[in-house]
Amino acid sequence: MATETEKTREHVLVFLLFFTSEESLKACHRFIAPEKLGFKLARVWFDEVYLPGIRYLDGGLKGDISERAVVRFAEGFTEEEFRALERFHSFFELRLEMVPAAAREAGVWPQNDSWSNMVRDARNLLDLFLADADALRSGMSEMFRETLGKSLDVPDLRYVQSEGLKATITSASA
Numbered sequence: 367m368a369t370e371t372e373k374t375r376e377h378v379l380v381f382l383l384f385f386t387s388e389e390s391l392k393a394c395h396r397f398i399a400p401e402k403l404g405f406k407l408a409r410v411w412f413d414e415v416y417l418p419g420i421r422y423l424d425g426g427l428k429g430d431i432s433e434r435a436v437v438r439f440a441e442g443f444t445e446e447e448f449r450a451l452e453r454f455h456s457f458f459e460l461r462l463e464m465v466p467a468a469a470r471e472a473g474v475w476p477q478n479d480s481w482s483n484m485v486r487d488a489r490n491l492l493d494l495f496l497a498d499a500d501a502l503r504s505g506m507s508e509m510f511r512e513t514l515g516k517s518l519d520v521p522d523l524r525y526v527q528s529e530g531l532k533a534t535i536t537s538a539s540a
Contacts (some may be wrong), residue, residue, distance in 0.1 A: 374443035381415045382492040404475030454491045
């Protein structure tokens with residue numbers, strides 16, 4: 367059974383794998399417009415994945431964040447990885463600020479250079495974590511094709527994984 371620290375790391379890795387998988391994103395586009403999916407993925411990052419962040423995507427503050435939970439989050443990563451996560455989060459915030467306010471209010475992230483730069487940065491971050499990220503992305507796209515239509519309104523990437531993918535991520539990141 368995975369520890370909370372392992373689950374936290376796995377949650378981040380699965381998000382990044384999905385976020386950077388062109389095939390998985392294209393599979394989603396059958397159900398949801400790309401710019402809507404982009405915004406939903408940003409919401410997942412800010413509201414669910416990156417625990418040390420201080421605000422929700424809608425601009426509201428998360429409030430009192432458990433210092434213990436943040437420490438537990440950080441324990442899932444090496445010091446270098448955690449610094450890279452912090453940089454990625456800051457870059458994500460900056461790119462999101464570049465999305466016009468009307469688009470943010472409509473819940474869309476236009477598929478432009480800003481989006482492409484986010485995906486590229488996420489890919490670079492993931493390469494720091496996993497040597498075989500491309501192979502894992504390929505496996506994920508097939509798995510997501512089978513399961514995506516079920517919960518696109520609130521993508522809960524923690525529970526959409528197969529046991530084989532969990533084991534691969536855990537062993538690859540160890």
